[in-house]
Amino acid sequence: MALFLQHKTDDIQWAVWKMEESLEVLLALLPDARRVFCEQELNRFVSERRKMEWLSVRVLLYAMLQEDKEIGYSPEGKPYLTDHSFFISISHTKGYVAVMLASFTPAGIDIEQYAQRVHKVSDRYIRSDEQTEPYQGDMTWGLLLHWSAKEAVFKRMENADADLRKLRLTHFIPQEQGTFQVQELATEQQELYSVGYRICPDFVLTWTLS
Known part of the structure; x- marks a missing residue:
């Protein structure tokens, strides 16, 4: 597991995932229902890098909470959790993805x-x-x-x-x-x-x- 950094306080938490695994290894880290969904969703992407970023975010979110959550997107492209349990922010750069969750206010990472x-x-x-x-x-x-x-x-x-x-x-x-x-x-x-x-x-x- 490539959980690279993690930080948690009473009202916010964030983590950074280092993208080292294959898509197959990442999929195996998800619960069964989410894995099937993600396998289907990956077909939407042409770029292997984009597939890796998208999937790594879902794996990192699951690693942070140990709960299955679904990410939706607003018309403006902002991510949100469909159960509205936390505010979420997502970022990625070469080799890494980062996810932030906040309990009470919108998040930015x-x-x-x-x-x-x-x-x-x-x-x-x-x-x-x-x-x-x-x-x-x-x-x-x-x-x-x-x-x-x-x-x-x-x-x-x-x-x-x-x-x-x-x-x-x-x-x-x-x-x-x-x-x-x-x-x-x-x-x-x-x-x-x-x-x-x-x-x-x-x-x-x-x-x-x-």
Whole structure:
């Protein structure tokens, strides 16, 4: 079983699954009825990577709860549990998937693989009044945290504006793990969201706190 990371508090939990198994091995980790359903659903996908991501999310959800749950999607594409037992958020990057569950408020989680491409598109998500800081001398980590945190908050918000520059991170010095705040500037309320983060050797993970 490739349960890579797991975190749980009274009202939220998240986990990261490292995608190492074959589809056949993943299917065997599910209860019988869910396995049959997933085998049929996999036929909808052409890409092997997409099949692996989709199935790994279902296996991870079952590993987290040890209960069979079904994931539905809103017209906007947001995932939800059909029994409404938890709010759910899903993210994936090369080699990993992440799932977050929250008891009382909508959830937002994002996982981003370490990659230099964040430098090329930084004008799409970094504001002129934001200050990014390096982690262990590498600015890529700081940029990744900005990108990932804004994606997580975007998932958490209702009817969010897709322009990530309408979200502003408070200044922070990246550590291996910690928290910071993100303010949305798209509405009159200009709500402030607390975000947890963790830097791993090949990815960053961010998630909204209640």
